[in-house]
Amino acid sequence: MDSETNPPHSPLVSRKTVLRAALAAGAAVPLAMAGGPALARTFADTGTPVQVTPPCDDGDDPTPDQIEGPYFKPNSPQRTDIAGPGVPGTRLMVTGYVFGLACRPIAGALLDFWQADHNGAYDNTGYRFRGHQFTASNGSFALTTIVPGLYPGRTRHIHVKVQAPGRPVLTTQLYFPNEPRNSTDSLFDPRLLMAVRDGGGGRQASFDFVLNVPQDPDDPGDPGDTTWSVGTTYQSGARVTYAGRGYLCLQAHTAQTGWEPPNVPALWQAA
Numbered sequence: 001m002d003s004e005t006n007p008p009h010s011p012l013v014s015r016k017t018v019l020r021a022a023l024a025a026g027a028a029v030p031l032a033m034a035g036g037p038a039l040a041r042t043f044a045d046t047g048t049p050v051q052v053t054p055p056c057d058d059g060d061d062p063t064p065d066q067i068e069g070p071y072f073k074p075n076s077p078q079r080t081d082i083a084g085p086g087v088p089g090t091r092l093m094v095t096g097y098v099f100g101l102a103c104r105p106i107a108g109a110l111l112d113f114w115q116a117d118h119n120g121a122y123d124n125t126g127y128r129f130r131g132h133q134f135t136a137s138n139g140s141f142a143l144t145t146i147v148p149g150l151y152p153g154r155t156r157h158i159h160v161k162v163q164a165p166g167r168p169v170l171t172t173q174l175y176f177p178n179e180p181r182n183s184t185d186s187l188f189d190p191r192l193l194m195a196v197r198d199g200g201g202g203r204q205a206s207f208d209f210v211l212n213v214p215q216d217p218d219d220p221g222d223p224g225d226t227t228w229s230v231g232t233t234y235q236s237g238a239r240v241t242y243a244g245r246g247y248l249c250l251q252a253h254t255a256q257t258g259w260e261p262p263n264v265p266a267l268w269q270a271a
């Protein structure tokens with residue numbers, strides 16, 4: 001009987017047991033159990049100090065950096081979709097924010113992504129799976145790509161350089177939860193784990209970068225123009241502005257807190 005083998009409290013007990021076992025073993029806690037890695041946005045307005053995103057570089061970036069004055073100018077094309085149509089692999093959308101030390105958004109921050117294809121190979125002659133973009137006025141970004149393949153010696157990862165205007169470049173990598181090689185890759189850092197779930201015909205990942213950029217915690221910054229509002233019912237094809245960026249409604253729904261256009265790529269597409 002289910003009622004005997006699975007009494008009402010057993011899910012909680014087993015969840016705790018699993019968490020304890022995972023922590024004791026030093027293993028990554030399963031995402032579904034832990035609710036995912038904590039996103040920096042969780043700490044906005046709480047006064048809790050946020051941890052600066054750590055650097056990570058395995059030296060396999062063949063794209064030459066170009067420094068001109070205080071601004072980093074990569075050679076990669078400016079685009080949010082670095083996969084393009086029809087490439088093999090599991091579709092992946094990575095969304096999140098770039099924050100400063102007060103967990104306030106940084107607008108116009110540069111994000112330069114590059115990764116291996118689904119076979120684990122980098123394009124070292126062209127720009128496949130390479131692209132840069134800038135955060136919107138609310139600090140958000142959205143990357144469309146595929147889940148990168150594995151190559152010898154490394155766990156699954158996406159490379160990225162992040163730079164607030166006029167600030168030093170952070171070179172780091174993003175990782176996937178529950179990857180067998182996470183425990184054997186010496187570069188792996190759990191602070192760089194994305195929160196990943198299934199969705200959008202593939203997988204959807206979230207990560208917030210925190211840059212070592214001083215901010216006034218009392219200055220909310222310029223939120224930009226917003227026509228999107230909670231409680232409004234939007235039809236497919238509707239257009240709104242959120243934090244100064246335009247979005248196209250992909251699916252009819254009634255707006256709720258937490259469903260802000262940058263947060264739900266299944267409902268809103270940057271336009």
Ligand SMILES: [Fe+2]
Nearest residue numbers: 058060157159
């Ligand atoms: Fe790499």
